[in-house]
Amino acid sequence: MATLRVELGDRAYPIEVGSGLIDDPARFRPHLRGPRAAVVTSATVAPLYLARVSAALRAAGAEVLEVVLPDGEENKSWATLNRVFDALLAARCDRDTTLVALGGGVVGDMAGFAAAVYQRGVPFIQVPTTLLAQVDSSVGGKTGINHPLGKNMIGAFHQPQAVIADVDTLGTLPRRELRAGIAEVVKHGFIRDAGFVDWLEASGIERLAAGEAEALTHAVVRSCEIKAEVVGCDEREAGLRAILNFGHTFGHAIESGLGYGEWVHGEAVAAGMVMGADLSARAGLLSAADAARVPALLVRAGLPVAGPAGLAAERYLELMAVDKKAARGRIRFVLLEKVGGAVLRGDLPEALVRATLDACTAR
Amino acid sequence: MATLRVELGDRAYPIEVGSGLIDDPARFRPHLRGPRAAVVTSATVAPLYLARVSAALRAAGAEVLEVVLPDGEENKSWATLNRVFDALLAARCDRDTTLVALGGGVVGDMAGFAAAVYQRGVPFIQVPTTLLAQVDSSVGGKTGINHPLGKNMIGAFHQPQAVIADVDTLGTLPRRELRAGIAEVVKHGFIRDAGFVDWLEASGIERLAAGEAEALTHAVVRSCEIKAEVVGCDEREAGLRAILNFGHTFGHAIESGLGYGEWVHGEAVAAGMVMGADLSARAGLLSAADAARVPALLVRAGLPVAGPAGLAAERYLELMAVDKKAARGRIRFVLLEKVGGAVLRGDLPEALVRATLDACTAR
Numbered sequence: 001m002a003t004l005r006v007e008l009g010d011r012a013y014p015i016e017v018g019s020g021l022i023d024d025p026a027r028f029r030p031h032l033r034g035p036r037a038a039v040v041t042s043a044t045v046a047p048l049y050l051a052r053v054s055a056a057l058r059a060a061g062a063e064v065l066e067v068v069l070p071d072g073e074e075n076k077s078w079a080t081l082n083r084v085f086d087a088l089l090a091a092r093c094d095r096d097t098t099l100v101a102l103g104g105g106v107v108g109d110m111a112g113f114a115a116a117v118y119q120r121g122v123p124f125i126q127v128p129t130t131l132l133a134q135v136d137s138s139v140g141g142k143t144g145i146n147h148p149l150g151k152n153m154i155g156a157f158h159q160p161q162a163v164i165a166d167v168d169t170l171g172t173l174p175r176r177e178l179r180a181g182i183a184e185v186v187k188h189g190f191i192r193d194a195g196f197v198d199w200l201e202a203s204g205i206e207r208l209a210a211g212e213a214e215a216l217t218h219a220v221v222r223s224c225e226i227k228a229e230v231v232g233c234d235e236r237e238a239g240l241r242a243i244l245n246f247g248h249t250f251g252h253a254i255e256s257g258l259g260y261g262e263w264v265h266g267e268a269v270a271a272g273m274v275m276g277a278d279l280s281a282r283a284g285l286l287s288a289a290d291a292a293r294v295p296a297l298l299v300r301a302g303l304p305v306a307g308p309a310g311l312a313a314e315r316y317l318e319l320m321a322v323d324k325k326a327a328r329g330r331i332r333f334v335l336l337e338k339v340g341g342a343v344l345r346g347d348l349p350e351a352l353v354r355a356t357l358d359a360c361t362a363r
Numbered sequence: 364m365a366t367l368r369v370e371l372g373d374r375a376y377p378i379e380v381g382s383g384l385i386d387d388p389a390r391f392r393p394h395l396r397g398p399r400a401a402v403v404t405s406a407t408v409a410p411l412y413l414a415r416v417s418a419a420l421r422a423a424g425a426e427v428l429e430v431v432l433p434d435g436e437e438n439k440s441w442a443t444l445n446r447v448f449d450a451l452l453a454a455r456c457d458r459d460t461t462l463v464a465l466g467g468g469v470v471g472d473m474a475g476f477a478a479a480v481y482q483r484g485v486p487f488i489q490v491p492t493t494l495l496a497q498v499d500s501s502v503g504g505k506t507g508i509n510h511p512l513g514k515n516m517i518g519a520f521h522q523p524q525a526v527i528a529d530v531d532t533l534g535t536l537p538r539r540e541l542r543a544g545i546a547e548v549v550k551h552g553f554i555r556d557a558g559f560v561d562w563l564e565a566s567g568i569e570r571l572a573a574g575e576a577e578a579l580t581h582a583v584v585r586s587c588e589i590k591a592e593v594v595g596c597d598e599r600e601a602g603l604r605a606i607l608n609f610g611h612t613f614g615h616a617i618e619s620g621l622g623y624g625e626w627v628h629g630e631a632v633a634a635g636m637v638m639g640a641d642l643s644a645r646a647g648l649l650s651a652a653d654a655a656r657v658p659a660l661l662v663r664a665g666l667p668v669a670g671p672a673g674l675a676a677e678r679y680l681e682l683m684a685v686d687k688k689a690a691r692g693r694i695r696f697v698l699l700e701k702v703g704g705a706v707l708r709g710d711l712p713e714a715l716v717r718a719t720l721d722a723c724t725a726r
Contacts, residue, residue, distance in 0.1 A: 078441055089512035092685045117480070120507060120518045121599070144483060149452035155483045156519065236484070322455050 002221050006139065007232040011159040015139060015224045017217060021166040022053050022127060025060035031161035033123045034096025037062040040084055040111035041102040042071045045129055048172055053102050053127060062098070065091050069107065073261050076106050076146045078154075084114040098123045098161070104130035104177070105137035105265065109152070112143030116158035126160045129169040131181025131208075131216070132266055135188070135223035138163045140231040140244075150322055151252050157236055165224070167216050180266025182208050182301045183247075185219045187273060188226040190294060191246045194340030196222055201297055209301045243342040246334040247273030250307070253319040257311045263304070270303035271360070279356040280335040283348060290339050306362040313357035317350070365584050369502065370595040374522040378502060378587045380580060384529040385416050385490060388423035394524035396486045397459025400425040403447055403474035404465040405434045408492055411535055416465050416490060425461070428454050432470065437624050439469050439509045441517075447477040461486045461524070467493035467540070468500035468628065472515070475506030479521035489523045492532040494544025494571075494579070495629055498551070498586035501526045503594040503607075513685055514615050520599055528587070530579050543629025545571050545664045546610075548582045550636060551589040553657060554606045557703030559585055563660055572664045606705040609697040610636030613670070616682040620674045626667070633666035634723070642719040643698040646711060653702050669725040676720035680713070 001018030021027050028037075037057045041050050046068045054064045067087045069080050088097065101111030101124060108126055115124035126138035144155020170178065185208065189197035199218075200208075207215035227244065234241040251272030254263060263271075277294040280286035295305035307316075320331045331353070332346040364381030384390050391400075400420045404413050409431045417427045430450045432443050451460065462485060464474030471489055478487035489501035507518020533541065548571065552560035562581075563571075570578035590607065597604040614635030617626060626634075640657040643649035658668035670679075683694045694716070695709040 078445070082441070085510055085517060086512075089510060089516060089685060113480075117476075117507075117517050117519055119516060120505065120520055142483065144480075147448055147452060149449075153452060153482060154448060154480050156480055157483055322452065 002217075004221070004224050004228055006159070006228040008159060008235055011235075013160055013162050015163040015165065015228065017134070017165045017167065017220050017224065019166065019168050019213070021164050022049060022169065023056050025056045027164050028057055028062075028125065029060040031123070031125050032057075032060060032062055032098045034094075034098065035061070035063055036065065036093060036097045037100055038065040038067060038088060038093060038097055039100045039102050040067045040069065040107060040114065042069055042104070042107050044071050045103040045107070049102060049129060049169060053100065057100065065093065069110065071106070073106055073146070073255070073265070076110060078145060081110055081114055081145055084111065085118060088118055095119050095122055098125060100125045100127060101138075102127045102129065103133070104128065105133045108133050108138050109143050109155070110145060112141070112158055112160065113145060113155055116143050116156035121158065123161045124158070126163040128163065128165055130173055130177050131170055131220070132177070132184055134165040134167070134170070134220045135181055136184040136227065138165065139224055139227045141235065151256060163224075165220055167213060167220060170211065170216055176264065178211060179209065179301050179303055180264045183266035183270040183273070183298065183303055185223050186297055186301075187244075187246050187269065188223045190273065190277075190336060190339060191243050191334070191342035192226045192230070192340060193222070194338070197293070197297070197339055201293070205297060205300050239344075242332070242344050243334050246336070246342055247276050249320055249331065249333055250275040250316065253316045254307055254311065256319050257315050258308060263308065267304050270298045271305065271307050274298065274305045275307065275356050275360045276334060277336055278360050279333060279348070279353065280337070282352050282356060283335060283345070285335050285337045285343070290336070293339060306360050307357070309362045311361065313354045316357050317353070365580075367584070367587050367591055369522070369591040371522060371598055376523055376525050378526040378528065378591065380497075380528045380530065380583050380587065382529065382531050382576070384527050385412060385532065386419050388419050390527050391420050391425070391488065392423040394486070394488050395420075395423060395425055395461045397457075397461065398424070398426055399428065399456060399460045400463055401428040401430060401451060401456060401460055402463045402465050403430045403432065403470060403477065405432055405467070405470050407434050408466040408470070412465060412492060412532060416463065420463065428456065432473065434469070435624055436469055436509070436618070436628070439473060441508060444473055444477055444508055447474070448481060451481055458482050458485055461488060463488045463490060464501075465490045465492065466496070467491070468496045471496050471501050472506050472518070473508060475504070475521055475523065476508060476518055479506050479519035484521065486524045487521070489526040491526065491528055493536055493540050494533055494583070495540070495547055497528040497530070497533070497583045498544055499547040499590065501528065502587055502590045504598065514619060526587075528583055530576060530583060533574065533579055539627065541574060542572065542664050542666055543627045546629035546633040546636070546661065546666055548586050549660055549664075550607075550609050550632065551586045553636065553640075553699060553702060554609045554697070554705035555589045555593070555703060556585070557701070560656070560660070560702055564656070568660060568663050602707075605695070605707050606697050609699070609705055610639050612683055612694065612696055613638040613679065616679045617670055617674065619682050620678050621671060626671065630667050633661045634668065634670050637661065637668045638670065638719050638723045639697060640699055641723050642696060642711070642716065643700070645715050645719060646698060646708065648698050648700045648706070653699070656702060669723050670720070672725040674724065676717045676724075679720050680716070
């Protein structure tokens with residue numbers, strides 16, 4: 001087992017990555033504040049891992065409440081979140097209750113937000129069971145739900161007590177979900193670590209796509225290290241942290257433009273990173289050859305390398321204007337200035353962005 | 364104008380108390396993060412003060428959005444809160460938008476919670492227009508909404524950039540609302556400042572009930588000083604801050620048991636403080652004579668000094684068990700150990716609590 005640490009002063013917490021973790025009471029015991037734990041999970045994950053996690057929590061001394069939510073980005077809503085509050089209040093859970101988020105990014109974001117606002121804040125533990133959640137969404141304390149006018153528009157920064165990433169759970173992950181996680185792994189390389197991109201290009205990406213345990217462990221650890229380092233420097237996204245959104249400004253527009261759930265998040269981010277790299281080249285920051293490494297790598301994992309046909313440039317611009325990363329009406333983009341180095345730019349001519357959108361959309 | 368300061372490190376903020384403040388752009392200018400401000404107010408307060416506050420904000424350089432919410436505790440719900448998000452998103456407000464809460468406690472709690480979770484947190488300014496809000500709810504960063512199973516069950520700690528308490532706005536306050544605020548003023552005296560209780564007993568309480576400007580200013584300043592001092596020691600209610608809940612455990616049960624809106628918050632707190640003082644005497648912490656000073660003072664302001672007829676002890680115990688201050692199933696009470704000194708106790712025999720409830724309920 002590897003243990004990393006997210007350095008956030010009195011909100012610092014460990015990330016544990018390894019095999020067989022979800023069955024081990026010792027992983028949970030130090031992070032339970034009071035005698036009760038409420039496991040929040042999804043209908044898909046519940047039959048696979050809920051009984052095992054609850055058993056480990058009971059063995060760690062907790063009284064366990066289980067809350068099973070419907071799956072999918074379209075259920076990342078207030079109505080679904082309210083089911084968690086209903087269950088907690090019906091069971092008279094107080095501020096000493098620890099929430100446990102068992103599942104993918106949607107469950108993690110929702111359970112984390114529930115923990116952020118239930119009785120003005122209770123502790124929670126992330127137990128991510130998808131690659132996307134293990135390498136990205138479970139780390140960093142971003143929680144939230146969607147609004148009809150935008151993704152993650154309602155939320156909070158709320159750091160977990162711990163992240164327990166059991167790579168064994170990735171064995172049951174559908175291939176499409178595995179690929180979606182690989183997109184975020186690739187992102188971490190391109191924004192921060194050229195050596196990690198080299199590893200992926202050598203053969204890492206195929207090993208990840210094949211679900212090889214050793215490669216997955218390496219990718220989860222390296223991704224969490226990069227994300228923890230960035231978040232440790234800038235918890236509330238005042239500056240550096242924004243680089244983690246490489247590909248996401250375009251990606252959110254794709255998700256939102258198609259309707260949540262058409263493309264999964266990682267697919268939209270993959271196409272978004274291709275656009276981000278293309279825009280970096282057009283802005284004169286990155287060589288065309290380096291920009292081309294982004295789609296060349298992603299395509300090997302079976303990820304989309306162009307935006308969906310039928311989503312016009314105009315619609316992207318409209319959707320991106322309402323995105324959280326738009327500051328005072330200007331759309332800010334994360335661009336690459338080299339492989340392994342990202343910058344935030346808010347001064348790009350709209351014509352350049354349109355050129356990228358036209359060049360990177362499937363016909 | 365008096366300026367106090369809530370000492371919370373990098374979240375410290377000023378409280379300004381005085382006359383004519385809501386028309387003064389200089390009060391708002393230092394606290395606007397970006398070029399946009401969204402004033403959230405209620406249908407009652409909007410015709411009185413919205414145009415004036417918006418004018419001051421415009422004069423301070425802000426582009427102003429106005430959001431008018433329906434009044435009342437029964438509207439302190441997710442559905443009403445969502446109107447704020449709808450308006451902010453429709454106007455494409457980004458993270459640099461400053462929310463301005465103009466109104467009483469309900470507006471302050473809702474606008475503050477909207478600010479806490481809109482795009483994971485935007486700045487906000489409290490402009491309280493009721494005595495209750497000026498002496499209590501606008502200070503300390505508690506924000507939230509109600510859930511059918513309990514008051515303020517969903518919320519966040521989110522500190523404002525500033526509190527601007529214009530005592531002139533109290534001139535339009537209905538008498539019942541003024542009395543409700545006086546209950547919290549009395550609370551601050553009993554938990555922390557015997558001299559302030561003496562001032563209220565001398566003639567202060569009648570002067571407040573008559574709406575005398577000088578007395579109101581003194582009471583707002585002294586109340587904010589006491590609350591700021593307590594909150595500065597314990598922002599997230601790990602310990603000391605709980606003393607501010609004197610009368611509130613019983614009070615919340617009254618509000619919840621009768622249905623929100625039957626009794627206003629301050630009325631429920633008044634009866635709750637009488638119960639708290641009675642319980643303090645029964646627990647041997649306070650003399651019967653000192654306990655009797657609580658109802659003797661409150662009755663002079665026309666506040667209730669007993670719980671409503673028909674709300675049985677059993678129902679209180681049930682409702683209090685789900686209250687946030689119940690730790691691990693035990694109900695914790697704020698009791699007085701002297702006039703001007705409060706303590707938190709979680710070890711009281713239920714029989715004692717029942718005796719208090721029986722003694723302090725109207726027949």
